[in-house]
Amino acid sequence: MSVDATTDQAEQVAAGSALHAGRLITQIENGRADAREVLRSLAPHCGKAQLIGVTGPPGAGKSTLVSALIRELRGRGRTVGVIAVDPSSPFSGGALLGDRIRMSDHASDPGVYIRSMATRGHLGGLAWAAPQAIRVLDAAGFDVVLVETVGVGQSEVEIAAQADTSVVLLAPGMGDGIQAAKAGILEIGDLYVVNKADRDGADATARELNHMLGLGEARAAGDWRPPIVKTVAAKGVGVDDLVDALEKHRGWMEERGVLAERRVARAAREVETIAVTALRSRIADLSGDARTGALAAQVVGGELSPYAAADVLLDAIAPGAPGESAGG
Numbered sequence: 001m002s003v004d005a006t007t008d009q010a011e012q013v014a015a016g017s018a019l020h021a022g023r024l025i026t027q028i029e030n031g032r033a034d035a036r037e038v039l040r041s042l043a044p045h046c047g048k049a050q051l052i053g054v055t056g057p058p059g060a061g062k063s064t065l066v067s068a069l070i071r072e073l074r075g076r077g078r079t080v081g082v083i084a085v086d087p088s089s090p091f092s093g094g095a096l097l098g099d100r101i102r103m104s105d106h107a108s109d110p111g112v113y114i115r116s117m118a119t120r121g122h123l124g125g126l127a128w129a130a131p132q133a134i135r136v137l138d139a140a141g142f143d144v145v146l147v148e149t150v151g152v153g154q155s156e157v158e159i160a161a162q163a164d165t166s167v168v169l170l171a172p173g174m175g176d177g178i179q180a181a182k183a184g185i186l187e188i189g190d191l192y193v194v195n196k197a198d199r200d201g202a203d204a205t206a207r208e209l210n211h212m213l214g215l216g217e218a219r220a221a222g223d224w225r226p227p228i229v230k231t232v233a234a235k236g237v238g239v240d241d242l243v244d245a246l247e248k249h250r251g252w253m254e255e256r257g258v259l260a261e262r263r264v265a266r267a268a269r270e271v272e273t274i275a276v277t278a279l280r281s282r283i284a285d286l287s288g289d290a291r292t293g294a295l296a297a298q299v300v301g302g303e304l305s306p307y308a309a310a311d312v313l314l315d316a317i318a319p320g321a322p323g324e325s326a327g328g
């Protein structure tokens with residue numbers, strides 16, 4: 001892509017063109033080098049959006065809640081971009097978020113943009129691509145960026161955990177609490193939602209959650225105590241309370257300097273991920289290389305320790321040969 005085309009695409013995204021934002025995300029998913037150039041031009045436009053992660057077990061109602069959140073946020077005059085990662089698990093039979101939205105009233109609303117991303121199959125994986133896609137929607141000027149990830153798998157949980165505010169969604173029954181604890185999502189919530197409050201067991205789930213999280217225990221004055229909000233996402237019930245709680249958390253973070261800290265931590269992770277991805281791909285390039293085979297043979301033959309062999313490998317890739325992340 002030419003310099004002009006890069007500048008043009010960046011300008012279009014920064015001006016809020018959903019079409020160009022969508023194209024850029026596709027380029028990111030495909031690991032295209034020119035996406036990096038556009039992202040570089042967009043850097044000054046990033047950092048304004050409120051980033052909210054929504055995660056929880058398959059079928060808990062994340063997409064339904066996201067759709068209800070969009071409605072509530074639009075009602076409050078905010079524009080909303082959505083990244084739905086792994087949007088429908090084979091277990092829950094939940095509809096694709098995109099399908100759900102198409103059926104609803106957001107479809108023709110220019111203040112809403114929804115994008116699904118596949119979990120697998122793109123260069124560097126999800127951990128690398130999702131934060132870049134979030135950047136794109138941020139640069140495109142959406143006030144709020146919602147990220148839906150299913151709470152199984154480390155990278156999915158991490159994406160939600162790295163938001164400004166992480167919402168963990170559970171639903172009564174199906175041993176959700178236990179599933180969630182296993183996946184490690186219980187620790188990451190700034191807010192907890194017990195969805196499907198129209199079903200039996202919602203109060204019990206909320207109590208169990210309260211107990212497991214030690215929410216009844218004393219905290220230092222000024223510390224954040226994660227609230228538990230009950231919702232019936234399918235009917236929009238409790239969603240206004242949830243948005244109030246989100247606003248409260250944002251206010252608390254700004255007051256305490258937590259928002260700035262989180263953003264620095266997130267950027268650090270992002271930089272690390274890009275660097276590690278580049279190193280991996282350089283190592284992968286070498287794995288077909290005779291040198292790696294020779295090193296392995298030397299390790300098997302007892303001539304080299306694996307550590308020494310790894311040092312040789314690192315020396316071969318580390319000294320600044322341009323790799324996947326160079327120039328970005």
Ligand SMILES: Nc1nc2c(ncn2[C@@H]2O[C@H](COP(=O)(O)OP(=O)(O)OP(=O)(O)O)[C@@H](O)[C@H]2O)c(=O)[nH]1
Binds near residue numbers: 057061087089
């Ligand atoms: N009874 C009831 N059903 C709900 C509620 N919210 C969502 N559902 C239903 O639960 C099912 C799963 O909802 P989804 O929003 O697709 O859940 P999800 O967590 O996004 O699912 P995956 O992305 O596949 O993990 C759907 O059939 C919804 O209609 C609710 O508040 N009450």
Ligand SMILES: [Mg+2]
Binds near residue numbers: 087
């Ligand atoms: Mg979903």
